[in-house]
Amino acid sequence: xxxxxxxxxxxxxxxxxxxxxxxxxxxxxxxxxxxxxxxxxxxxxxxxxxxxxxxxxxxxxxxxxxxxxxxxxxxxxxxxxxxxxxxxxxxxxxxxxxxxxxxxxxxxxxxxxxxxxxxxxxxxxxxxxxxxxxxxxxxxxxxxxxxxxxxxxxxxxxxxxxxxxxxxxxxxxxxxxxxxxxxxxxxxxxxxxxxxxxxxxxxxxxx
Amino acid sequence: xxxxxxxxxxxxxxxxxxxxxxxxxxxxxxxxxxxxxxxxxxxxxxxxxxxxxxxxxxxxxxxxxxxxxxxxxxxxxxxxxxxxxxxxxxxxxxxxxxxxxxxxxxxxxxxxxxxxxxxxxxxxxxxxxxxxxxxxxxxxxxxxxxxxxxxxxxxxxxxxxxxxxxxxxxxxxxxxxxxxxxxxxxxxxxxxxxxxxxxxxxxxxxx
DNA sequence: TAGATTGTTAATCGATTAACAATC
DNA sequence: TAGATTGTTAATCGATTAACAATC
Numbered sequence: 001x002x003x004x005x006x007x008x009x010x011x012x013x014x015x016x017x018x019x020x021x022x023x024x025x026x027x028x029x030x031x032x033x034x035x036x037x038x039x040x041x042x043x044x045x046x047x048x049x050x051x052x053x054x055x056x057x058x059x060x061x062x063x064x065x066x067x068x069x070x071x072x073x074x075x076x077x078x079x080x081x082x083x084x085x086x087x088x089x090x091x092x093x094x095x096x097x098x099x100x101x102x103x104x105x106x107x108x109x110x111x112x113x114x115x116x117x118x119x120x121x122x123x124x125x126x127x128x129x130x131x132x133x134x135x136x137x138x139x140x141x142x143x144x145x146x147x148x149x150x151x152x153x154x155x156x157x158x159x160x161x162x163x164x165x166x167x168x169x170x171x172x173x174x175x176x177x178x179x180x181x182x183x184x185x186x187x188x189x190x191x192x193x194x195x196x197x198x199x200x201x202x203x204x205x206x207x
Numbered sequence: 208x209x210x211x212x213x214x215x216x217x218x219x220x221x222x223x224x225x226x227x228x229x230x231x232x233x234x235x236x237x238x239x240x241x242x243x244x245x246x247x248x249x250x251x252x253x254x255x256x257x258x259x260x261x262x263x264x265x266x267x268x269x270x271x272x273x274x275x276x277x278x279x280x281x282x283x284x285x286x287x288x289x290x291x292x293x294x295x296x297x298x299x300x301x302x303x304x305x306x307x308x309x310x311x312x313x314x315x316x317x318x319x320x321x322x323x324x325x326x327x328x329x330x331x332x333x334x335x336x337x338x339x340x341x342x343x344x345x346x347x348x349x350x351x352x353x354x355x356x357x358x359x360x361x362x363x364x365x366x367x368x369x370x371x372x373x374x375x376x377x378x379x380x381x382x383x384x385x386x387x388x389x390x391x392x393x394x395x396x397x398x399x400x401x402x403x404x405x406x407x408x409x410x411x412x413x414x
Numbered sequence: 415t416a417g418a419t420t421g422t423t424a425a426t427c428g429a430t431t432a433a434c435a436a437t438c
Numbered sequence: 439t440a441g442a443t444t445g446t447t448a449a450t451c452g453a454t455t456a457a458c459a460a461t462c
Contacts, residue, residue, distance in 0.1 A: 009453065015406035019385060033419060041387055045419095046455055053421055061420040062462035079409045086405070093307055097300035104362075104385055104402045109409065147412055148405070155311075172408045178226060178311055180248055188411040190404060195311045197399050198293070198355070199222035201379045202286045202316065204395040205354055216429065240443060252443095253431055260445055268444040269438035420461080430451070437444080 010051045016041055017048070018074045022106075024067045033064035080108035085144050087170070089161045090152035091116040091124070091131045094176060098150060099127040112144045117157075134164065141168040148172045155179035162189070217258045223248055224255070225281045229313075231274045240271035287315035292351050294377070296368045297359035298323040298331070298338045301383060305357060306334040319351045324364075341371065348375040355379045362386035369396070 020040055024032055034045035041048075052058050052065075055077050059065045075081045088095050091114050099111050114126050117134045124131050132140060140146070149165035151158050151173060158177035165173055172188040175181050178195045227247055231239055241252035248255075259265050259277075262284050266272045282288045295302055298321050306318050321333050324341045331338050339347060347353070356372035358365050358380065365384035372380055379395040382388050385402045 007453070011410045012403070012407050014410070015403035016387070018406065019403065020387070035419080042389075044455060046457090047453090049420065050422080050454085057421070059420050060462060061460065062418050064419065077410065078406055079412050079414075080406060084409050084412065093300060093304035097304045098401060100300055101401060105405065109405055148408060150405075171412050174405060174408055180223075180227070182249075188408060190408055192399065192401065192404050194305060194308055194399065196219070196222035196226065197397060198312065198316055198357075198381060199225065199285055199287060200219050201355060201381055201395060201397055202291050203218045203221070203284065205286050205291065205378050207286075214429070242443080251431060253433090254429090256444065257430085257446080264445070266444050267438060268436065269442050271443065418462085420459105422459090423457090425454105425456075427454070428452085430449105432449075433447090435444105435446090438442085 006054055010054060013043070013048075013051055014074055014078055017051075018071065018078070018080075021067055021071045021074070025071060030067055031064045032067055032070075034059075036064075075108065078108075083107065084109045084148060085112040085146045086110060086148045086150060087113045087115065087137070087141055087144070087146040087165070088150040088152060089115045089134070089137070089165070090157075090176075091118075091121045091126055092152060095150075095152040096126050098152060098176075099129060102127070109148070111150070112146060113140050115140075134161075137164055138168040141165075141170060146170060148174065151175045151177055151181070153177055213261055217261060220250070220255075220258055221281055221285055224258075225278065225285070225287075228274055228278045228281070232278060237274055238271045239274055239277075241266075243271075282315065285315075290314065291316045291355060292319040292353045293317060293355045293357060294320045294322065294344070294348055294351075294353040294372070295357040295359060296322045296341070296344070296372070297357075297383075298325075298328045298333055299359060302357075302359040303333050305359065305383075306336065309334070316355070318357070319353060320347050322347075341368075344371055345375040348372075348377060353377060355381065358382045358384055358388070360384055 034048040037048050038045035058070055058073050086109055088111050102111055114129045115132050115134050115137050116122060121131050122133045147170055149170040151161050153161050155177045158175060158179045158181050162173055162181045162183055166183055166187055175191050178193050183189050241255040244255050245252040265277055265280050293316055295318050309318055321336045322339050322341050322344050323329060328338050329340045354377055356377040358368050360368050362384045365382060365386045365388050369380055369388045369390055373390055373394055382398050385400050390396050
């Protein structure tokens with residue numbers, strides 16, 4: 001089962017498993033079945049078992065999954081058994097909001113630097129992080145070992161910021177701007193766009 | 208082709224088409240082919256044609272799609288040919304950030320009311336909207352005809368807020384809290400979770 | 415042992431892409 | 439007419455779910 005390529009759908013579910021397993025762990029619960037997981041997460045238990053089985057045999061037949069062990073395994077799969085440093089460009093409200101999530105991100109990922117190009121933003125403090133000018137991005141990315149970039153600038157500036165991230169050497173980008181951004185094939189980019197999300201929701205409203 | 212049930216994947220792409228078509232419209236461009244759309248949006252042209260064909264014959268063979276006409280059609284499909292009123296609970300940084308998106312949402316959707324349960328938030332102004340106490344939610348939802356609810360509260364409070372939205376009669380919910388929220392089957396809920404998004408991105412980093 | 419639950423194969427379901435006749 | 443591009447069918451690809459032997 002090793003060394004198959006894993007579908008994006010599977011990868012998207014792993015963090016959801018991880019989050020709930022962490023909750024179970026905090027509630028001192030030691031074992032969980034795919035049945036219970038499925039119930040809580042609105043997923044098919046067979047799907048959960050299959051997702052996990054891509055990466056190894058993590059469960060015990062007749063018993064279920066050891067919560068702590070599974071957390072370790074998923075963290076490893078997601079490369080979250082190390083601290084991943086994240087840089088963010090755009091010190092507006094959204095950037096401010098996201099930098100607050102460091103607590104949720106726990107010890108797995110960390111927003112380490114915030115940048116902006118606007119004079120009036122530079123130097124201000126956001127969540128204990130001084131807002132840095134864009135000029136310092138390449139240097140800071142290298143120094144801090146930043147591997148992921150977050151874009152929270154207006155749509156028109158998104159491509160420019162993405163280019164800067166790519167040149168500075170980040171490996172993945174999360175773009176919140178409502179715009180399609182192009183990056184070289186070796187860079188992973190995900191779009192988290194509030195406006196398209198909301199617009200697609202409207203489709204499901206009653207006449 | 209009418210009255211098939213349309214897949215979620217298709218519905219998620221429609222707002223992306225719409226956004227780019229609006230850009231073309233602003234650039235005074237009258238006609239566009241599935242080829243060009245695909246190039247700009249990183250999608251297969253056949254897929255775009257098929258997506259649109261679910262809803263009607265919007266193009267002209269040999270010519271392409273009339274930008275303005277297609278905008279009208281997609282807006283109608285997404286029920287965005289009317290103003291959809293949106294309520295938001297959680298006047299923190301994220302709530303504040305999202306309420307700023309009213310300009311991006313254009314004349315299609317509008318965040319009409321912001322609520323919070325914290326005494327120190329209530330009464331403050333966010334983007335010309337006075338933050339209202341949760342107690343007023345049912346009444347305001349009815350008065351303003353709010354049909355969509357946005358949740359930007361901490362994870363532990365998300366379910367409570369969702370319940371309040373459902374009881375007040377909203378038809379769809381967009382949840383930003385990092386938690387699975389349960390709603391009755393007739394309510395549409397989408398999860399826009401920054402933390403799982405970022406965690407799944409980590410999977411694609413190099414060793 | 416009996417009951418529970420995994421890992422995995424097979425069956426189903428769904429979504430994407432290719433190909434091309436129709437036609438502007 | 440020649441070239442371009444749609445709408446749609448068929449082919450491919452991929453993801454989900456059901457079922458069950460293996461086994462704790």
